[in-house]
Amino acid sequence: MAAQEKFDVFDWLNHHLLSCPFKAHFGIDCPGCGLQRSVLTLLKGNLLESFKFYPATIPLILLIIFTAVHLRVDFKFGAQLIKLMFIGIAVIILINYIYKISSHQLIN
C-alpha cells in the first residue's frame, strides 16, 4: 500500500509540473527546461536519469544546501565557494543548452 501511495505521489507530480511558458508558446525548450523532470527522477533516486534530463540539477541542489548552511554557520571562504559553484553551474547550463541546440533536441 505504501509503495502504491508513493507511486501515486510521483504520478500526480508528473501530471502537475509547471509547464514552461516558452515551450507552451513556441514549442522550443528554454535553458531551464528539464529541471523539474530532473528533480523528480532524482527524488526517485535515479541519479543518472536525472543527470541526463538536466546536468545542472545535482550541483544546483548542493549549492542551495551549502548556501543554507553557510548563512547559519558563516564559513570563512563560503562566499567565494558559492561564487565559484554558481559560475560552474552557469557554464554547465550554457553548455547543455548549446548541446541541445546543436543536436536538434529543441526543434523536432
Add this chain to the structure above:
Amino acid sequence: MSEEQGTPQENPIEPIRNDIPAAEPVQTPPVTPPPFQQPPPFGQFGNGMGQQNLPNATIALVLGILSIPACCCYGLGLVFGIVAWVLAGKDIKQYNLNPSAYSLSSLKNTRAGKICGIIGVILSALYIIALVAMIIAFGWAALRDPELMKELLREKGLQ
C-alpha cells in the same frame, strides 16, 4: 649562573606589583562609560567582531542563487537577478560610506549575491536574445506552428 642572577631580580619586582593595585581603583571609574556609539577611525578595526550585518546581504545572496532555477518560470529569473543586483549594489555603496560599521562576512555575501545576480541576468538575457533572433529568423507564425517550423528548417537545410 643564570639561576643565581634570576633570583635576586624577582625580589625587587614583587614590591612594585603590590603598589599597582592601589593605583587601579583610581583609573577604573573613567573607563566604565565606554564609547560604544562612536565609530572607530577609518579602516582601523576592519575585521572586528560585533559589527552590524549589511541589511540586504542574505536576501541578495538567496535571490542571486534563485535567479538560475527560476530562469524559465515566466521571466522570474530575470526579475530575481535584477533585484539581487540592485540590492547588493545599494548595500556595497552603504558599506563604502561607513566600512567600519558593517561586518566583512556580510560584505562578502553581498558581493557573492551581486555576482550571482549578474550571472543570472546574463543567462536570462542570452536566452531572450536567442529567442528574439529565432523570431526574426523564422517569423512569429513558424514558432507557434511546429509543422511550418519543420518545413522552414528543411528549406534552410538545418535538419
